[in-house]
Amino acid sequence: MASRSTRSSLDRSDLTPLQQRIVAVIELLGPGEVVSYGDVAHDAGAPGAARAVGNVCATVPGLPWWRVVNATGRLVPGHEARQTALLESEGVTVRNDRVRTSRFG
DNA sequence: ATAATGACAAGAA
């Protein structure tokens, strides 16, 4: 029974339904796959909830948050160095704190 | 319950 303490870090029962869908979408991202907050919100069935995606990335542990950038390909404020290293290790080209891909290039 | 804030987005200037 997840409802009543002894909740593991993978238990999202304390998240709203939308947040749970957002988590599901981010979990689907594979190595080298970079998308925007808006894309995640759209795929989660809530276009316009890009900000909620940022909340999830910032509070839910265990997610590949480095594969999510803003609409212009800009990296996460305050995590540029770390994010660049993680993305480069997956074959993603980063230039001036910006991902260089077909969509963000 | 309201106001301010935030790893956002899109449009206007």
Add this chain to the structure above:
DNA sequence: CTTCTTGCCATTA
């Protein structure tokens, strides 16, 4: 390119 405004979902005070 930068700045400002409005809209969005959720958290925090």
